[in-house]
Amino acid sequence: MRTLILLALAGLGAQLVDGSLGMAYGVTSTTLLLAAGTNPAAASATVHLAEIGTTLASGAAHWRFGNVDWRVVARIGVPGAVGAFAGATFLSQLSTEAAEPLMSLLLLALGLYVLVRFTVQGLPTGNLGKPLRKRFLGPLGVVAGFMDATGGGGWGPVGTPAILASGRMEPRKVIGSIDTSEFLVAVAASLGFLYGLGSEGVNAGWAIALLVGGLVAAPLAAWLVRHVPPRILGSAVGGLIVLTNVRTLLRGDWISAGDAVQWTAYGIIYAIWAAALVHSVREHRRAPAPRAATAKDEAAPSASV
Known part of the structure; x- marks a missing residue:
């Protein structure tokens, strides 16, 4: 019972982050399941099964608050579903011994990307209003979907920063569209795991x-996306993911580091994490207040036909 309560709280926290930042539900939840001893394929399958409901609720909430561009959802979500199904079937064929360190490395890389991306660069908006093309969204969806299924997360960490980096959509619509399209990815990944694993190892x-936990947090996260500083939240989540997966790798069979090495590594990570948070807070305070969206801005298309 205690485990279920902790998982519900983890799902709530992960969805708050994901719904307001556009990433990290899968990465955070999968990292926790791996730390609890679940094998990689079963961890990813369990998280994606839960995401079918959380992404549906999150998408509905974002739509209600006007955070969704449906053309972007279709153009990235369908290719993402294809990539997710392929990634799920691929991961299902790997042995647990091979998959666990590989997944931890992938999650560590995604965590580093999130930490550095939001701490150093923040959110670019220089090309706001310019169209997003199919030739950009299609390949991005396939890659992000594949990484999401194989890493237990990656749809948001790959898709959200890539679209934000273009500066062509306002952040709230990027986050809302990515969260909504993730429903297609979660369904496709779950079908891929059912095909590759059956129900083996999946803890319903x-x-x-x-x-x-995710359902409770989804509406609140969709509202918070207009108020929470994404730069600070990105630094906080990225550091947590890095710390957790470094811990998994250091204690695993690949490295089997001693206590002195482990605690030295943790100390270095904590120091870097704290510095990143301080920097993000300072940069957020220095940044000029964003221009309020006008009715014309809301009506402007964000994707070409």
């Missing part, structure tokens, strides 16, 4: 606990 109780 854990999936339901993650789902319940």
Whole structure:
């Protein structure tokens, strides 16, 4: 019972972050399941099963608050579903011994990317209003979907920064569109895991606990996306993901580091994480207040036909 409550709280926290930042539900939840001893394929399958419900709720909430561009959802979501199905079937064929360190390395890379991306660069908006093309969204969806299924997360960490980096959509619509399109990715990945694994190793109780926490957080996260500083949240989440997966790797069979090495590594990560948070807070305070969106801005198309 205690485990289920902790998972529900983890799902709530992960969805708050994901719904307001456009990433990290899968990465955070999968990292926690791996730390609890679940094998990689089953962890990713459990998280994606829960995400079918959380992404549906999150997409509906973002739509209600006007955060969704449906053309972008279709153009990145369908290719993302193809990539997710392929990634799920690929991960299902790997042995647990081979998959666990590989997944931790992938999650570590995604965590580093999130940490550096938001701490150093923030959110570019220089090309706001320019169209996003199919030839950009299609390949991005396939790659992000594949990484999402194989890493237990990656749709947001790959898709959200890539679109934000273009500066062509306002952040709230990037986040809302990525969260909404993730429903297609979650369904496709779940079907891929069912094809590759059956129900073996998938803990339905854990999936339901993650789902319940996510459902509670989804509407609040969609509202918070207009108020929470994404730069600070990105630095906080990125550091947490890095710390957790470094811990998994250092304790795993690949490295089997001693206590002195482990605690030295943790100390260095904590120091870098704290510095990143301080920098993000300072840069957020120095940044000029964003221009309020006008009715004309809301009506402007963000994707070409």
